[in-house]
Amino acid sequence: MTDPSQSESTSAAPAASGPGKGALDTKTSRSPSSFWSFLRNIFSGETETTLRASLEDVIGQHEAGTQDDMSAEERLMLLNILEFGQQRVEDVMVPRADIIAVEDQTSLADLFAMFIEANHSRIPVYRDTLDEPLGMVHIKDLVNWIAKAGDKVKTSKKPGTRSNGRSAENGAKPFTLSGIKLDKTVASAGIMREVIFVPPSMLAVDLLVKMQSTHIHLAI
Incomplete structure (x- = not known):
């Protein structure tokens, strides 16, 4: 039985945990609008399989230090999107x-x-x-x-x-x-x-x- 609004603080995407995931960097130089523009560029014309691959590639580039265009907070958001997409009701x-x-x-x-x-x-x-x-x-x-x-x-x-x-x-x-x-x-x-x-x-x-x-x- 599930009720996403009962701890009417339940998050649709569970927070990631572990080294590098729990901490949020709130000092980001990019505006929220630029981040959503960044997401739209990734999502446009993508199938479910290639979309996931694109997101994983972007996160991988950020972890390797080759992607300067995404803050730690935005990276955490993408990780949560990927994790939630894999979860089933029983989870x-x-x-x-x-x-x-x-x-x-x-x-x-x-x-x-x-x-x-x-x-x-x-x-x-x-x-x-x-x-x-x-x-x-x-x-x-x-x-x-x-x-x-x-x-x-x-x-x-x-x-x-x-x-x-x-x-x-x-x-x-x-x-x-x-x-x-x-x-x-x-x-x-x-x-x-x-x-x-x-x-x-x-x-x-x-x-x-x-x-x-x-x-x-x-x-x-």
Whole structure:
């Protein structure tokens, strides 16, 4: 299961490590625009195979000291592009034992508590076991549901009266959680969203493109 936005600090391209890769040289004399022009020259008219060869050749020239046109930061960016292009979903997915998910019969109160504890914005939903995933819940959909339920509670009370019997100023109806029932289940609340189902062998870069095109940011 993968969610590139959950550590809503997750980087699409993992940082390279090891001697010569971890340190960044921020003192570069070239402007960002010239670097992207440099990349466009490499990418133009290249097939996937020759593109990779071109990138590796440029990095090799820089390591050998024959390429003065690229800073250490730009070299690291190219290394990350090459490494990410080789990764598959199984390389970046959350291990099964670490998945934080809820059953579809979980109450909204328990779901809310789980969001607070997990500090995630999206939580997968399953039926019975993790082998039967149904979708996911986004925290803002839960908050919207609570807000709408609060509006219904307000309209059911007399205008200008608080829940403790005191009159509200200017006839305003204050929002309160006291009358909202959070015993509804995730399934019955109708707040589930779709997820993308992908094979572990799928290239991570292909999944990223699919997420961008479908606007679905959690895959199973």
